[in-house]
Amino acid sequence: MNGGRAAPDAESRAPRETFPLMRFGVIRFPGSNCDQDCLHAAGAVMGQEAFYLWHKETDLRGADCVILPGGFSYGDYLRCGAIARFAPIMAPIRRFAAEGGLVLGICNGFQILLEAGLLPGAMLRNASLRFQCQMTRLRVERGSIGPFSSAARTGELLRIPIAHGEGNYYADAATLAELNRNGQVLFRYCDERGRVAPEANPNGASENIAGITNRAGNVLGMMPHPERACEAALGAEDGRLIFESILEWIRARRISSAA
Amino acid sequence: MRARVTIMPKRNVLDPQGKAVVRAIHQIGMEIVRDARVGKIVEIEIAGNDAESVRPKLEEICRDLLSNPVIEDYRLEFEK
Numbered sequence: 001m002n003g004g005r006a007a008p009d010a011e012s013r014a015p016r017e018t019f020p021l022m023r024f025g026v027i028r029f030p031g032s033n034c035d036q037d038c039l040h041a042a043g044a045v046m047g048q049e050a051f052y053l054w055h056k057e058t059d060l061r062g063a064d065c066v067i068l069p070g071g072f073s074y075g076d077y078l079r080c081g082a083i084a085r086f087a088p089i090m091a092p093i094r095r096f097a098a099e100g101g102l103v104l105g106i107c108n109g110f111q112i113l114l115e116a117g118l119l120p121g122a123m124l125r126n127a128s129l130r131f132q133c134q135m136t137r138l139r140v141e142r143g144s145i146g147p148f149s150s151a152a153r154t155g156e157l158l159r160i161p162i163a164h165g166e167g168n169y170y171a172d173a174a175t176l177a178e179l180n181r182n183g184q185v186l187f188r189y190c191d192e193r194g195r196v197a198p199e200a201n202p203n204g205a206s207e208n209i210a211g212i213t214n215r216a217g218n219v220l221g222m223m224p225h226p227e228r229a230c231e232a233a234l235g236a237e238d239g240r241l242i243f244e245s246i247l248e249w250i251r252a253r254r255i256s257s258a259a
Numbered sequence: 260m261r262a263r264v265t266i267m268p269k270r271n272v273l274d275p276q277g278k279a280v281v282r283a284i285h286q287i288g289m290e291i292v293r294d295a296r297v298g299k300i301v302e303i304e305i306a307g308n309d310a311e312s313v314r315p316k317l318e319e320i321c322r323d324l325l326s327n328p329v330i331e332d333y334r335l336e337f338e339k
Contacts, residue, residue: 078324078325079327082324082327083324086324114329115327121329122327122329122330124268124272124273124275124330125275125276126275127273127275128275129275129276129279168273168275170272170273170329170330171329172329204273204275
Protein backbone atom coordinates (compact mmCIF):
# COMPACT_ATOMS: atom_id res chain seq x y z
CA MET A 1 0.00 0.00 0.00
CA ASN A 2 1.63 3.31 -0.95
CA GLY A 3 -1.15 5.42 0.46
CA GLY A 4 -1.80 7.06 -2.89
CA ARG A 5 0.37 10.03 -2.05
CA ALA A 6 1.78 10.45 -5.55
CA ALA A 7 2.30 14.10 -6.53
CA PRO A 8 0.08 15.57 -9.28
CA ASP A 9 3.04 15.74 -11.65
CA ALA A 10 3.96 12.13 -10.92
CA GLU A 11 3.86 11.07 -14.54
CA SER A 12 6.74 13.33 -15.44
CA ARG A 13 9.01 11.65 -12.93
CA ALA A 14 10.51 8.22 -12.54
CA PRO A 15 7.92 6.01 -10.83
CA ARG A 16 10.18 5.04 -7.93
CA GLU A 17 10.58 8.67 -6.85
CA THR A 18 6.86 8.99 -6.32
CA PHE A 19 6.75 6.26 -3.71
CA PRO A 20 6.77 7.27 -0.08
CA LEU A 21 9.80 6.10 1.86
CA MET A 22 9.87 2.50 2.90
CA ARG A 23 9.16 1.90 6.53
CA PHE A 24 11.54 -0.19 8.62
CA GLY A 25 10.38 -1.13 12.12
CA VAL A 26 13.28 -2.02 14.41
CA ILE A 27 12.15 -4.06 17.42
CA ARG A 28 13.64 -3.19 20.80
CA PHE A 29 13.66 -5.92 23.41
CA PRO A 30 15.18 -5.34 26.83
CA GLY A 31 18.82 -6.15 26.08
CA SER A 32 18.79 -5.42 22.34
CA ASN A 33 22.00 -3.58 21.54
CA CYS A 34 22.18 -3.39 17.75
CA ASP A 35 18.90 -1.51 17.44
CA GLN A 36 20.61 1.85 16.86
CA ASP A 37 22.88 0.37 14.20
CA CYS A 38 19.89 -1.10 12.37
CA LEU A 39 17.99 2.17 12.58
CA HIS A 40 21.05 4.01 11.24
CA ALA A 41 21.58 1.55 8.38
CA ALA A 42 17.95 1.55 7.23
CA GLY A 43 17.40 5.24 7.94
CA ALA A 44 20.51 7.38 7.44
CA VAL A 45 22.42 5.04 5.11
CA MET A 46 19.62 3.67 2.96
CA GLY A 47 17.62 6.89 3.18
CA GLN A 48 14.39 5.24 4.28
CA GLU A 49 12.06 5.80 7.20
CA ALA A 50 13.15 3.77 10.20
CA PHE A 51 11.55 3.71 13.62
CA TYR A 52 11.70 1.70 16.83
CA LEU A 53 8.99 -0.69 17.96
CA TRP A 54 9.05 -1.48 21.68
CA HIS A 55 8.59 -5.15 22.51
CA LYS A 56 5.37 -4.40 24.39
CA GLU A 57 3.70 -2.83 21.38
CA THR A 58 1.09 -4.80 19.50
CA ASP A 59 1.02 -2.87 16.23
CA LEU A 60 3.78 -2.75 13.63
CA ARG A 61 2.71 0.77 12.60
CA GLY A 62 2.67 0.11 8.90
CA ALA A 63 6.20 -1.27 8.64
CA ASP A 64 7.17 -2.71 5.25
CA CYS A 65 10.00 -4.62 6.88
CA VAL A 66 10.53 -5.60 10.49
CA ILE A 67 14.05 -6.03 11.86
CA LEU A 68 14.80 -8.03 15.00
CA PRO A 69 18.23 -6.69 15.93
CA GLY A 70 21.18 -8.29 17.68
CA GLY A 71 21.90 -8.11 21.37
CA PHE A 72 21.13 -10.11 24.45
CA SER A 73 17.37 -9.95 24.82
CA TYR A 74 16.40 -10.72 28.41
CA GLY A 75 20.05 -11.30 29.21
CA ASP A 76 20.06 -14.49 27.11
CA TYR A 77 18.52 -16.12 30.19
CA LEU A 78 17.35 -19.72 29.78
CA ARG A 79 18.36 -19.82 26.08
CA CYS A 80 19.10 -17.03 23.61
CA GLY A 81 15.77 -15.73 22.35
CA ALA A 82 13.69 -18.09 24.50
CA ILE A 83 12.00 -15.34 26.50
CA ALA A 84 11.80 -12.69 23.77
CA ARG A 85 9.74 -15.15 21.80
CA PHE A 86 6.79 -14.51 24.13
CA ALA A 87 6.94 -10.70 23.93
CA PRO A 88 3.65 -9.02 22.90
CA ILE A 89 5.18 -7.68 19.66
CA MET A 90 5.75 -11.25 18.47
CA ALA A 91 2.03 -11.85 17.80
CA PRO A 92 1.75 -9.12 15.13
CA ILE A 93 5.15 -10.18 13.74
CA ARG A 94 3.80 -13.71 13.30
CA ARG A 95 0.73 -12.42 11.46
CA PHE A 96 2.86 -10.07 9.35
CA ALA A 97 5.18 -12.96 8.40
CA ALA A 98 2.24 -15.22 7.56
CA GLU A 99 0.91 -12.53 5.20
CA GLY A 100 4.25 -12.36 3.40
CA GLY A 101 5.69 -9.32 5.22
CA LEU A 102 9.48 -9.06 5.34
CA VAL A 103 11.07 -10.05 8.64
CA LEU A 104 14.84 -9.87 9.13
CA GLY A 105 16.40 -11.34 12.27
CA ILE A 106 20.05 -10.55 12.82
CA CYS A 107 22.16 -12.45 15.37
CA ASN A 108 19.99 -12.46 18.52
CA GLY A 109 17.10 -11.66 16.18
CA PHE A 110 17.86 -14.89 14.30
CA GLN A 111 17.90 -16.78 17.60
CA ILE A 112 14.51 -15.30 18.48
CA LEU A 113 13.03 -16.35 15.11
CA LEU A 114 14.28 -19.91 15.72
CA GLU A 115 12.83 -20.01 19.22
CA ALA A 116 9.56 -18.62 17.89
CA GLY A 117 9.42 -21.37 15.28
CA LEU A 118 9.35 -18.86 12.42
CA LEU A 119 12.51 -20.55 11.15
CA PRO A 120 13.54 -24.20 11.59
CA GLY A 121 16.43 -25.40 13.75
CA ALA A 122 18.14 -24.11 16.88
CA MET A 123 21.34 -22.43 18.04
CA LEU A 124 24.03 -24.13 20.05
CA ARG A 125 26.99 -22.55 21.77
CA ASN A 126 29.90 -21.92 19.40
CA ALA A 127 31.97 -25.07 18.98
CA SER A 128 35.02 -23.03 20.07
CA LEU A 129 33.17 -22.04 23.25
CA ARG A 130 34.46 -18.53 22.58
CA PHE A 131 32.59 -15.41 21.69
CA GLN A 132 33.57 -14.90 18.04
CA CYS A 133 33.92 -11.30 16.95
CA GLN A 134 35.48 -11.13 13.51
CA MET A 135 34.99 -10.38 9.83
CA THR A 136 33.56 -13.32 7.92
CA ARG A 137 33.13 -14.14 4.27
CA LEU A 138 29.77 -15.36 3.14
CA ARG A 139 28.93 -17.10 -0.08
CA VAL A 140 25.57 -16.12 -1.50
CA GLU A 141 23.82 -19.41 -2.18
CA ARG A 142 20.81 -17.96 -3.95
CA GLY A 143 21.22 -14.55 -5.54
CA SER A 144 19.38 -12.41 -8.12
CA ILE A 145 16.07 -13.47 -6.66
CA GLY A 146 14.01 -13.13 -3.51
CA PRO A 147 13.47 -10.30 -1.04
CA PHE A 148 16.86 -10.46 0.68
CA SER A 149 19.39 -11.37 -1.98
CA SER A 150 18.12 -10.11 -5.33
CA ALA A 151 20.88 -7.45 -5.44
CA ALA A 152 23.61 -10.09 -5.07
CA ARG A 153 24.68 -12.81 -7.47
CA THR A 154 24.67 -16.50 -6.66
CA GLY A 155 28.23 -17.40 -5.65
CA GLU A 156 29.14 -13.80 -4.83
CA LEU A 157 31.30 -13.41 -1.72
CA LEU A 158 30.27 -10.88 0.92
CA ARG A 159 32.38 -9.51 3.77
CA ILE A 160 30.13 -9.10 6.79
CA PRO A 161 31.20 -9.33 10.46
CA ILE A 162 29.90 -11.64 13.17
CA ALA A 163 29.84 -11.14 16.95
CA HIS A 164 28.23 -13.94 18.92
CA GLY A 165 28.74 -16.73 21.40
CA GLU A 166 25.87 -18.89 20.22
CA GLY A 167 25.77 -19.03 16.45
CA ASN A 168 26.37 -22.73 15.97
CA TYR A 169 23.32 -23.44 13.83
CA TYR A 170 21.87 -26.88 14.37
CA ALA A 171 19.14 -28.75 12.55
CA ASP A 172 18.61 -32.47 12.16
CA ALA A 173 19.51 -34.20 8.91
CA ALA A 174 15.94 -34.17 7.58
CA THR A 175 15.58 -30.44 8.19
CA LEU A 176 18.95 -29.68 6.56
CA ALA A 177 17.95 -31.73 3.52
CA GLU A 178 14.71 -29.79 3.28
CA LEU A 179 16.47 -26.42 3.61
CA ASN A 180 18.82 -27.40 0.79
CA ARG A 181 16.08 -28.78 -1.39
CA ASN A 182 13.97 -25.64 -1.08
CA GLY A 183 16.85 -23.21 -1.53
CA GLN A 184 16.33 -21.81 1.96
CA VAL A 185 20.04 -21.53 2.76
CA LEU A 186 20.94 -18.00 1.69
CA PHE A 187 24.46 -17.62 3.11
CA ARG A 188 27.28 -19.97 4.09
CA TYR A 189 30.61 -19.13 5.73
CA CYS A 190 33.42 -19.60 3.23
CA ASP A 191 37.10 -18.80 2.78
CA GLU A 192 38.59 -16.07 0.60
CA ARG A 193 38.22 -18.24 -2.47
CA GLY A 194 34.61 -19.03 -1.80
CA ARG A 195 35.18 -22.55 -0.55
CA VAL A 196 32.73 -23.68 2.11
CA ALA A 197 35.42 -25.34 4.23
CA PRO A 198 35.52 -26.35 7.91
CA GLU A 199 38.37 -23.85 8.47
CA ALA A 200 36.06 -21.07 7.34
CA ASN A 201 33.38 -22.04 9.84
CA PRO A 202 33.64 -19.62 12.79
CA ASN A 203 31.14 -21.29 15.10
CA GLY A 204 30.64 -24.91 14.09
CA ALA A 205 27.33 -24.31 12.30
CA SER A 206 25.88 -27.28 10.39
CA GLU A 207 27.03 -27.11 6.76
CA ASN A 208 28.60 -23.66 7.42
CA ILE A 209 25.12 -22.13 7.49
CA ALA A 210 25.16 -18.40 8.23
CA GLY A 211 21.64 -17.45 7.14
CA ILE A 212 18.38 -19.18 6.22
CA THR A 213 14.91 -18.18 5.13
CA ASN A 214 11.54 -19.73 5.77
CA ARG A 215 9.95 -21.76 3.01
CA ALA A 216 8.17 -18.74 1.52
CA GLY A 217 11.39 -16.72 1.56
CA ASN A 218 10.02 -13.66 3.39
CA VAL A 219 11.64 -14.35 6.76
CA LEU A 220 15.45 -14.29 6.95
CA GLY A 221 17.61 -15.11 9.95
CA MET A 222 21.36 -14.52 9.78
CA MET A 223 24.15 -14.46 12.34
CA PRO A 224 26.40 -11.93 10.51
CA HIS A 225 25.56 -8.24 10.95
CA PRO A 226 24.75 -6.54 7.62
CA GLU A 227 23.92 -3.30 9.48
CA ARG A 228 27.57 -3.12 10.55
CA ALA A 229 28.75 -3.42 6.98
CA CYS A 230 26.93 -0.66 5.13
CA GLU A 231 29.52 2.11 5.01
CA ALA A 232 33.12 2.31 3.82
CA ALA A 233 34.04 4.02 7.10
CA LEU A 234 33.10 0.80 8.90
CA GLY A 235 35.43 -1.27 6.74
CA ALA A 236 32.81 -3.16 4.76
CA GLU A 237 29.83 -2.26 2.61
CA ASP A 238 28.52 -5.61 1.45
CA GLY A 239 25.68 -5.53 3.98
CA ARG A 240 24.07 -2.90 1.78
CA LEU A 241 23.23 -5.59 -0.77
CA ILE A 242 20.77 -7.08 1.68
CA PHE A 243 19.10 -3.73 2.33
CA GLU A 244 19.08 -2.92 -1.38
CA SER A 245 17.41 -6.25 -2.08
CA ILE A 246 14.75 -5.44 0.50
CA LEU A 247 14.11 -2.04 -1.09
CA GLU A 248 13.90 -3.60 -4.54
CA TRP A 249 11.40 -6.15 -3.30
CA ILE A 250 9.15 -3.68 -1.54
CA ARG A 251 9.29 -1.34 -4.52
CA ALA A 252 8.26 -4.18 -6.87
CA ARG A 253 5.46 -5.16 -4.54
CA ARG A 254 4.16 -1.62 -4.42
CA ILE A 255 4.23 -1.38 -8.19
CA SER A 256 2.34 -4.63 -8.60
CA SER A 257 -0.23 -3.76 -5.93
CA ALA A 258 -0.76 -0.31 -7.48
CA ALA A 259 -1.24 -1.80 -10.96
CA MET B 260 4.63 -28.35 46.25
CA ARG B 261 7.78 -28.13 44.25
CA ALA B 262 8.57 -29.43 40.79
CA ARG B 263 12.03 -29.97 39.43
CA VAL B 264 12.72 -29.79 35.71
CA THR B 265 15.99 -31.20 34.43
CA ILE B 266 16.95 -30.05 30.95
CA MET B 267 19.72 -31.81 29.05
CA PRO B 268 21.13 -31.48 25.54
CA LYS B 269 19.91 -34.36 23.38
CA ARG B 270 22.33 -37.26 23.08
CA ASN B 271 22.91 -36.71 19.37
CA VAL B 272 23.51 -32.97 19.74
CA LEU B 273 27.02 -31.63 20.27
CA ASP B 274 27.47 -30.22 23.76
CA PRO B 275 30.47 -27.87 23.59
CA GLN B 276 30.18 -27.06 27.31
CA GLY B 277 30.32 -30.73 28.23
CA LYS B 278 33.39 -31.19 26.04
CA ALA B 279 35.15 -28.26 27.71
CA VAL B 280 34.32 -29.68 31.14
CA VAL B 281 35.82 -33.05 30.17
CA ARG B 282 38.99 -31.34 28.96
CA ALA B 283 39.26 -29.43 32.24
CA ILE B 284 38.72 -32.61 34.26
CA HIS B 285 41.52 -34.29 32.32
CA GLN B 286 43.72 -31.27 32.88
CA ILE B 287 43.50 -31.78 36.62
CA GLY B 288 44.63 -35.35 36.14
CA MET B 289 41.32 -37.18 36.50
CA GLU B 290 41.54 -39.51 33.57
CA ILE B 291 38.71 -41.72 34.86
CA VAL B 292 36.13 -39.35 33.36
CA ARG B 293 35.14 -40.29 29.82
CA ASP B 294 32.38 -37.85 29.05
CA ALA B 295 30.30 -35.08 30.63
CA ARG B 296 27.21 -33.22 29.55
CA VAL B 297 26.00 -29.93 30.93
CA GLY B 298 22.33 -29.17 31.35
CA LYS B 299 20.26 -27.13 33.76
CA ILE B 300 17.76 -27.59 36.56
CA VAL B 301 14.76 -25.36 37.19
CA GLU B 302 12.92 -25.60 40.50
CA ILE B 303 9.32 -24.45 40.39
CA GLU B 304 7.06 -23.69 43.35
CA ILE B 305 3.42 -24.57 42.74
CA ALA B 306 0.29 -23.84 44.75
CA GLY B 307 -1.49 -26.94 46.04
CA ASN B 308 -0.41 -30.56 46.36
CA ASP B 309 -1.99 -32.36 43.46
CA ALA B 310 0.81 -33.16 41.05
CA GLU B 311 -1.40 -34.91 38.51
CA SER B 312 -3.77 -31.99 38.10
CA VAL B 313 -0.97 -29.54 37.30
CA ARG B 314 1.12 -31.94 35.23
CA PRO B 315 -0.38 -31.00 31.82
CA LYS B 316 0.27 -27.30 32.43
CA LEU B 317 3.81 -27.97 33.60
CA GLU B 318 4.50 -30.18 30.60
CA GLU B 319 3.38 -27.29 28.44
CA ILE B 320 5.73 -24.91 30.25
CA CYS B 321 8.59 -27.39 29.84
CA ARG B 322 7.90 -27.87 26.14
CA ASP B 323 7.23 -24.27 25.15
CA LEU B 324 9.63 -22.35 27.35
CA LEU B 325 12.02 -24.24 29.59
CA SER B 326 13.39 -26.57 26.91
CA ASN B 327 13.89 -26.35 23.19
CA PRO B 328 12.74 -29.71 21.78
CA VAL B 329 15.03 -29.33 18.76
CA ILE B 330 18.16 -29.67 20.90
CA GLU B 331 17.07 -30.58 24.43
CA ASP B 332 15.16 -33.19 26.43
CA TYR B 333 13.58 -32.52 29.80
CA ARG B 334 12.51 -34.54 32.79
CA LEU B 335 9.75 -33.34 35.11
CA GLU B 336 9.65 -34.53 38.71
CA PHE B 337 7.59 -33.55 41.73
CA GLU B 338 8.85 -33.17 45.28
CA LYS B 339 6.51 -33.20 48.24
